[in-house]
Amino acid sequence: MMARSPLLCLALAAVAAGFAGPGASYATRTSLRSTLNPMEELAQQAKVAAYSVSAAAIATKISMKIAEKEDQLPEGTVPIVQEFMRTYLEVVAQQGRDPMDKVPVLKQYLGLVEDQLEDPFVFAPYHTAWTAANGAAVDHLEMDTAFMEPMLDRSDSVLVGEANLDKIEAQLAAGDNVVLLSNHQTEADPSCWSFILDGKHEALARSMILVAGDRVTTDVVAVPFSKARNLLCIFSKRHIENPPEQKATKMRHNAKTMSAMLKLLKGGGQCIWVAPSGGRDRPDPETGKYAVAPFDDKSVEMFRLMGSKAGTTTHYYPVAMMTHRLFPPPKKLTAGALGEPRVAMRGSVNVKIGDEIDFDEVTRQGCLVDGFPEGCVDDREAAAAAAAEYAHLQVKAGYEDLVAAALARDSPYYDN
Numbered sequence: 002m003m004a005r006s007p008l009l010c011l012a013l014a015a016v017a018a019g020f021a022g023p024g025a026s027y028a029t030r031t032s033l034r035s036t037l038n039p040m041e042e043l044a045q046q047a048k049v050a051a052y053s054v055s056a057a058a059i060a061t062k063i064s065m066k067i068a069e070k071e072d073q074l075p076e077g078t079v080p081i082v083q084e085f086m087r088t089y090l091e092v093v094a095q096q097g098r099d100p101m102d103k104v105p106v107l108k109q110y111l112g113l114v115e116d117q118l119e120d121p122f123v124f125a126p127y128h129t130a131w132t133a134a135n136g137a138a139v140d141h142l143e144m145d146t147a148f149m150e151p152m153l154d155r156s157d158s159v160l161v162g163e164a165n166l167d168k169i170e171a172q173l174a175a176g177d178n179v180v181l182l183s184n185h186q187t188e189a190d191p192s193c194w195s196f197i198l199d200g201k202h203e204a205l206a207r208s209m210i211l212v213a214g215d216r217v218t219t220d221v222v223a224v225p226f227s228k229a230r231n232l233l234c235i236f237s238k239r240h241i242e243n244p245p246e247q248k249a250t251k252m253r254h255n256a257k258t259m260s261a262m263l264k265l266l267k268g269g270g271q272c273i274w275v276a277p278s279g280g281r282d283r284p285d286p287e288t289g290k291y292a293v294a295p296f297d298d299k300s301v302e303m304f305r306l307m308g309s310k311a312g313t314t315t316h317y318y319p320v321a322m323m324t325h326r327l328f329p330p331p332k333k334l335t336a337g338a339l340g341e342p343r344v345a346m347r348g349s350v351n352v353k354i355g356d357e358i359d360f361d362e363v364t365r366q367g368c369l370v371d372g373f374p375e376g377c378v379d380d381r382e383a384a385a386a387a388a389a390e391y392a393h394l395q396v397k398a399g400y401e402d403l404v405a406a407a408l409a410r411d412s413p414y415y416d417n
Contacts, residue, residue: 045097052094059100060087063107073118075221081342082114082222089345093151096347106147113139113225124218126258127265128232130207141229142195142207148226149192152327154349157412160197161402162354165318169272169354170205172316176269180304182358182392183320184293184400185276188217188343189327191230193350194274205272210265212275215251222343233262237279238297259307266311274320277301277389281330290417291325293400296393302385305360317358319392321399323351323407326414348414351407353399363391 037045064083071079086107090100116122131137160166169179187193191211198206213232217223235258236251265271278294285292308315326348364384368377378384407415 048097049095052098052100053091056090056094056100057087059104060090063111067111078221082111085222085343085345088343089152092345092347096151098151103151106144109139109144110148110225113141113144113228114221117221117224122224122228124213124227124232124234126234126254127210127261128218128228128230128234130231131228132207134207141225145192145226145229146195149189149196152189152345152347153193153196154347154414155196157349157410157414158197159349159351159403159406160354161352161399161406162356165354165356166198166202166205168357169316169318170202172314173205173270173272176313178266178269178308178311178313178315179272180308180315180317181272181274181320181354182296182301182304182317182396183274183276184278184322184396185281186291186322186325187281187327187330188223188226190322190324192226193322193324193327193352197350197352208272210271210273212273214280233258233273259303263307263310266307266313266315269311269313273304275300275304277304277392282325283330284325284417288417291323293321293393293397296389296396298382298385298389301389301392305388317360317392319355319358319395319399321353321355321396321403323400323403323415324348349412351403351415353403355395355399358392358395360388360391364388 060083063086067074067082067086068079074082089107090103093100093103129135131139131141133140133143172179194209194211195203195206208231210231210233213227213230213234214237215234217227218232218234235255241251241255242248262273265273277296277300279297279300280294282291282294284290304317308317326346328343328345364378364387368379378387404415404417
């Protein structure tokens with residue numbers, strides 16, 4: 002890593018000088034309702050107001066320094082980073098916490114952004130997490146955890162299907178592989194995994210391999226967080242033709258990623274998380290409600306094919322994630338677009354691990370005559386479609402369970 006440019010580090014040091022002064026089950030969830038008496042409530046409101054003023058002042062100083070680097074940042078990045086920092090600090094203040102406490106991690110994060118600008122890091126098809134345990138000079142996972150901490154509310158977070166997690170860990174220990182077929186809602190989903198699996202399942206969170214699209218490995222705002230994870234880096238079909246002249250290069254990269262994945266699977270004991278939809282769920286433009294995006298037939302089939310080629314047993318589990326409150330995705334998808342706005346918001350992590358899917362059982366029934374028995378399949382494409390649809394239905398049902406649970410407990414974050 003190159004020596005860090007001092008600009009943003011000095012800016013945050015100046016700010017510090019100038020302004021000195023995992024998840025519960027449904028049954029055990031802590032109540033979110035305030036237990037403060039009226040006088041305590043007024044005192045808390047006064048503290049929040051004071052810290053909000055401090056947060057705004059800190060954000061203003063940071064913004065001014067960021068603006069001075071506009072010529073070195075990708076076009077449109079300055080207001081994105083400014084709003085990211087402003088909303089992040091306000092999240093801290095709204096909890097009645099001194100935003101100055103988070104200046105050190107902001108200093109570290111912005112320094113890592115500058116590192117990326119000065120010496121752009123190109124992710125290999127398979128990227129191993131930059132952590133102290135892996136010998137990295139900077140533990141990006143430690144930074145990620147400290148950064149995300151004020152935005153994740155453990156008292157409203159839920160993990161359903163922990164018995165299936167125990168099965169997954171036993172299968173991995175036996176040398177089998179596991180593929181988690183999941184929906185995807187926020188850029189922070191990798192952080193959500195670390196958060197919800199903290200404690201008993203921390204080793205699984207650290208070893209998990211995530212399939213990552215090119216946006217989070219090329220956007221300078223996202224790269225410091227992406228380095229914290231084990232990644233299989235691909236160009237999604239949404240972006241592979243943008244720009245058209247790079248399509249062949251991107252396809253070669255994807256082929257190398259598939260080879261790396263097959264090698265990992267042949268070694269056994271690998272857990273891979275993938276969103277077969279190819280991207281994040283987005284809200285319905287009319288209702289604003291989120292729904293699990295359809296799974297791509299070829300994506301599910303490709304993972305089944307890789308699993309069958311590995312020579313080791315591969316297990317498939319459906320996973321539902323309700324996390325869109327954290328860094329909500331843009332309402333509209335712009336193909337090939339990078340540098341999307343980031344608005345930091347506090348939320349909880351809701352994950353349901355469904356029962357293992359037996360794809361042979363799902364797809365093996367052939368048709369006796371056309372369309373009979375109902376759901377029968379006669380060819381490979383039909384079988385792939387049946388497998389993807391079945392997996393999607395399992396995730397969709399799990400997601401609906403998470404929504405219902407959030408409504409039942411009167412979650413302050415999620416109602417869809």
